[in-house]
Amino acid sequence: MSRFNLNYCLGTVLILSFWLLAYPAKAAEVVVYSARIEQLIKPMFDAFTKETGIKVKYTTDNEGALLARLQAEGKNTPADMLITADAGNLWAAAQEKLLKPVHSQVLESNIPAHLRDPHNEWFGLSIRARTLVYNTQKVKPSELSTYEDLADPKWNKRLCLRSSKKVYNQSLVAMMIADHGEAEAERVVKGWVANLATDPLSDDTRALEFVAAGKCDVTLVNTYYYGRLMKKDPNLPLAVFWPNQESGGVHVNISGAGITRYSRNEQAAIKLLEFLSSDKAQNLFADVNMEYPANPKIAADPFVAAWGSFKQNSMNLVKAGELQTTAVKLMDRAGYR
C-alpha cells in the first residue's frame, strides 16, 4: 500500500499548490479562450508580449465548448478575448451576449467591413477562402465555373465533399442561401449529393487526397489544406480554381476574435486585438497557416499568392451565422451527410 500513500501525499500537495497558484490574477495579462489551435496563435502572442510587455495566457478547446464555458462562467470568467476559426461561432457568441462592442479606429481601418460585425463585437483576423480544387489530369479549368455548377449532372460521380458537419460547409451553404434563396440553394446541394463519387469525407485533406488519387475529379476545400498538401508533395496533380468570379465571388470565412463581455483587462485585450490586425502581426497570423491576411494592405505569403488573386464574396459574415441553422437543416433535407 505504500505506493498509494505516496501517491496520496503527492496528490494533496499538487492540488493545494495549484489551488494557491490559481487565484492571484495579475494585472498586465490578457486571458484568451481560443478555438484556433496553439500553433496558430502562440507566435503572435509572443510577438505581442515582446513589444508591449503584456503577457498572454490562453487555453484552447472546441468553439462550442468555449462558448458554453463562457456562458457558464458569466461575469466570473477569467477570459478577456475569444478567438474562433470561423464567423458562425463568433456570431453565436455575440447572440448569447458573450462579447462586447469595441470602438477602435485602428480595427475599423484595418479590417474590411464585410469581415467584421456591424456592431463591432467581433473582427476577422485572417481570411479562409473555400474554393475548388481539381485533378489536373482529369479536368480542364475551362470545365469549371461556379459552386452551383457542381450540381450539374456532368459532374456525376466526379465530386468529393467533406462532411456537412463542418462549419465551413455550413457557412458556404448559408452564403448560397443569402445569394439565391433557400429553394435554389437546396436544389444545388441536392445536385452535389447526387454527383458524389463517394460518401462525404471527414476532412478537407482527405477530400484532396481522394481527388489526387483519382477517386473523384473535383472538391471544395479551404485553400490552406491544399497548401499544406502541396508543400508536402509538390508533384500532386492538383490545382486551385477560383469559382464565381463572374458572379458573387469566392466564399470566404474568417478566423477572428472578440472581447468578452466581462473582460477585466479590456484595455490590454483591445491592444492585443489591434495588434493582431496590424501589419506587425497580420502576416504572422495568416502565413503560419497559409491563410490570407484580413487586412487588405498586407500581401499574402508568396507561396499562397502564387495561386492567383481572386474576387471574394463581400457578403457580411454575420449572414453566415444568421443562416447557419437554416443551412444545416437544408443540408439534412438534401441528404448531405
Add this chain to the structure above:
Amino acid sequence: MVSWRLVPFLAAALVLAPVGVIVSSFFAPASDIWQHLVETTLPLLLTNTLWLALGVIVGTAFLGISLAWFTAVYEFPGRSFFSWALLLPLAMPAYVTAFVALGLFDFTGPIQTTLRSWSNADLSWFPDIRSRLGVIIVMTLAFYPYVYLLARNAFLSQGKRSLEVAQSLGLTRQQGFFRVVLPMARPWIAGGVMLVLMETLADFGTVAVFNYNTFTTAIYKAWFSMFSLHAASQLASLLIIIVFVVVVLEQQFRLRMRYAENKRSQRAQRIRLIGWHNWLVVGFIMSVLFFAFLLPVTQLCIWAIQSFTQDFDVARYLEFLWHSLSLSGLAAFFTCLVVIAMVYAVRRYPSPTTRYAVRAATIGYALPGTVLAIGVYVPIAWLDGQLSEFFLQWLQIETGQLIQGTLITMLIAYLIRFMAVSFYPIDGTMQRITHSIDEAAMSLGLHGWAMIRKVHVPILKSGIFTATTLVFVDVMKEMPITLMTRPFGWDTLAVRIFEMTSEGQWEQAALPAVTLVLAGLVPIVLFMRQTEK
C-alpha cells in the same frame, strides 16, 4: 468518520448534478429542431446507433470472452506473455485506431494504392472501410479489452474448477463452458459489456472519423451547428434514460444471483493444448494483437518519424507526458478510493435504494464527453460565482475563480465520468467475498480494519488493480473534459492530439499519439503483470 452508508448517495448526487443540468432542459421549447430531426435524419441515426451498439457488443463479447477463456484456462506457447499483451490495445484511443485504419485501408491508403498500381484493375470488390462494418470492427478492436479484462478475472477465480465439476457430472467441456462457466462469470462479463455499450454510445471521435452519424452525432450537431444547447440536452437526456433502463435491468438480473469465490491459490492445473490446437489459438490471438495494436502502432510510428523534425520539443513533450501521467494517476487513485467506499457501503447496507444510488453513480460514462463536461462545468461555475460573490460582499476580496481552473475541478469531473470504469471490476471481485467468509474471519477474531486488511484486500486486489489500470488509461485518452477543465498551461498528450487533429493534421497527431500509447503501457505492464504472477 463519515458514515459509509452515505457514500453511494454522495457519489450519486455528484453524478446526478450534471445529469440534472442536462435533463432540466427537457421541457424547454426546441420543438422545431426536433421536428426537423424526426423528418430528416433521426430514423437513420437510430438505426445506425442500434446496429453499431449491437455489433460492437457482439464483437467485443466474442473477442473478450474467447481470449479470456483461452488465456485463463489453457496452456500454450507464449500464454503468459499474451495474457497481458492482449491488454495493450487498451492504450490505443479508439479515434486513433480509427484514423489509422482509414489511413491504411481507405481508397488513398497504401494497400489500395499498391493494388491499383499492380493490376490497374477495378478495385470495387475491395471492402469499403468507411462503412458500418468498418466502424464496428474498429470499435471492437479498441474496446474488447474491457470485456477481456473482466471476464479473465472471473475465469481465473472460478474457471477450471467449475468446469471440472461440470465434467464430473457428465457434461462435455463445451457444454460445461456454456452451461456452468459462462453463467457463473456473468456479472463480470455484463460489467465489461456495459462499459463497452456506454463507451460506444458516448463516442464522438471515432464515428466522426468515419463520418458515421449516430445519436451522439445528432447531439453535437444540435449544439454546435444549430446553436441549440436545449435540443442537444434533450437528445442527451434521452440517451441517459435509455442507458439507465439498461443499467436497471442488469441490476435486476444480478439481484437474483450469488457468486462465491474459489481461492486462486487452489487454482487447478491448466489444460495443455495439443498439436495444431496450439497454433490455432496462438494464430487467433496474434491476429487480434496484430490488427488491434501492432499494425496501428507501426503506422503511427512511421507518421511520427515523418513529422518528427517539424514538431518535437523534448521539454514540452516531457511536460505533456508528466501532465498526462500525474492527472491519470491522481484520477485513478481518487476514483478507485471512492468506488471502494461505495462498494463497501452496499455490502454493509444492502438496501435497494443504496443499490440504485450506486448504479446511478455509474451513468456518467454513458454521456458524450463534451455534454458531460459542460454538465459538470455549469454547477461548478455557479458555485464559484456564489463563492466569489460571498468573498466580495463580506470580505471585500476579489478572488476571481476559486474552484474552476484548479485540478480539483478536473478530478471531480474525471470521477463523475469514470466511476463506472472502476465500479464494475471492483464490484465484481467484491461479489466473491461471501458473508460466510466474513463469518469465518470473525470467528477467528478478525474484525473491522483487520478483517479488511487480512481477508478482503487480498481478494479485492485483482479488482482494484484492474480498476486502477482502466481508469488510468481512460483518463489519459480522455479529451473533452480535459480540454474544458484543465488549468492554464496544463496541456496533456490528449490535448496535443486535439490540437493536431482539429486542423485535420492526422499525421502530425501521430507523435503525441505514440507517446500517449507508450505512456498508457506503463500501468498495464506495472499492474497487469503483477496479477499474472
